[in-house]
Amino acid sequence: xxxxxxxxxxxxxxxxxxxxxxxxxxxxxxxxxxxxxxxxxxxxxxxxxxxxxxxxxxxxxxxxxxxxxxxxxxxxxxxxxxxxxxxxxxxxxxxxxxxxxxxxxxxxxxxxxxxxxxxxxxxxxxxxxxxxxxxxxxxxxxxxxxxxxxxxxxxxxxxxxxxxxxxxxxxxxxxxxxxxxxxxxxxxxxxxxxxxxxxxxxxxxxxxxxxxxx
Numbered sequence: 001x002x003x004x005x006x007x008x009x010x011x012x013x014x015x016x017x018x019x020x021x022x023x024x025x026x027x028x029x030x031x032x033x034x035x036x037x038x039x040x041x042x043x044x045x046x047x048x049x050x051x052x053x054x055x056x057x058x059x060x061x062x063x064x065x066x067x068x069x070x071x072x073x074x075x076x077x078x079x080x081x082x083x084x085x086x087x088x089x090x091x092x093x094x095x096x097x098x099x100x101x102x103x104x105x106x107x108x109x110x111x112x113x114x115x116x117x118x119x120x121x122x123x124x125x126x127x128x129x130x131x132x133x134x135x136x137x138x139x140x141x142x143x144x145x146x147x148x149x150x151x152x153x154x155x156x157x158x159x160x161x162x163x164x165x166x167x168x169x170x171x172x173x174x175x176x177x178x179x180x181x182x183x184x185x186x187x188x189x190x191x192x193x194x195x196x197x198x199x200x201x202x203x204x205x206x207x208x209x210x211x212x213x214x
Contacts, residue, residue, distance in 0.1 A: 001061035001062040001063055001064070002041075002061075002063050003066075004064070005065070005066050005067070006038065006065050006066065006068040006098055006099060006129040006130070008099025008100060009099075010036065010037045011035060011036060011037070011041070012032055012033065012035030012036070012063060013044040013046055013061035015027070015030055016030070017030045017048055019054060026048075026051070029048055029049040029051060030047075031046060031048075031049070032044060032046050032061075033045040033046045033047070035063070036063045036065060038065065038128060038129055039065045039066065040064065040065060041062070043060050043062055043063070044060065044061045044063055045058065045059075045060055046061060067130055068098040068129060068130050069097065069130070069131050069133065070095055070124055070126065070130040070133040071095070071096050071133055072095050072123070073093070073095075073096075074093050074120050074135040074136060074137045075091065075137070076091055076137050076139045078090050079139060079140075080140065081139065081142065082144045082171070083141055083142065083143060083144040083171055083204040084144065084171050084172060085113070085170065085171060085172025085174070086113070087109065087112050087113050088113070088118060088139075088141055089120075090139065091107035091109070091120035091139075093105050093122045095122075095124045095133070097130045098129075098130070099129060101129075103124070105122055106122075107120040108120070108122060109121075113141075114203060115143045115144070115203060115204045116141060116203075117138050118138065118140070119138050119139075120137050120139065122136075143201070143204055143206045144170075144204060144205055145171070146168045146180075146201075146208070147170075147171075147173075148166065148169075148181065148208060149167050149168075150166035150183065150197050150210060150212050151164060151165050151166060151212060152164055152212035152214055153212075157190050160188065161188045162186060162187060162192070162214050163183055163185065163186030164184060164195040164197055165183065166181055166212075167181070168180060168181045170204070170205065177205065180199055180201065180202060180205075181198075181200075182197060182199075183195060184197045184212070186214070187214045192213070192214040193214055194212070194213055195211065195212045196211050197209065197210055197211070197212060
């Protein structure tokens with residue numbers, strides 16, 4: 001019989017037949033029965049036809065085929081990646097194995113929206129001829145620059161305090177981050193002055209600073 005690992009090829013019994021004189025090869029009268037490709041294999045029913053001097057015979061031989069390993073590989077393409085408010089999905093997956101197994105399923109992601117460490121993974125459950133396999137890769141998502149618009153002022157003295165004005169918007173183009181913007185000093189008297197503004201940043205956005213003339 002045979003004990004093999006699945007490889008996509010057919011496997012069967014092997015054998016010989018020799019005459020009672022110990023010399024003559026009678027293997028041409030031997031039919032080794034079925035071959036098997038897939039797990040778990042099967043039973044090969046062999047027969048010996050016999051001839052004028054030899055009795056016919058038959059029997060069985062077990063063909064045992066075990067599951068082959070599979071290989072799952074996750075690849076991170078491109079980078080570096082920056083927070084945009086949208087999911088970052090840079091991974092490709094391949095699952096390969098004996099007998100022509102070749103799959104390209106979609107990766108499963110975790111923590112792939114906000115800045116920080118994200119994960120792309122895939123677990124292949126296996127099939128009738130292949131064992132399970134899995135792979136996982138981490139990738140980073142960096143903080144983005146917010147869109148900051150700060151304006152100074154050119155005014156005529158009126159006894160009131162005047163300072164910079166401004167807004168801050170997240171990298172997603174929607175989130176209002178103006179509350180993180182400190183516009184610096186205000187000025188009442190001539191000639192005014194320089195407002196030193198700061199943007200505090202947050203988990204997804206880089207801190208920033210600058211000046212505006214009043």
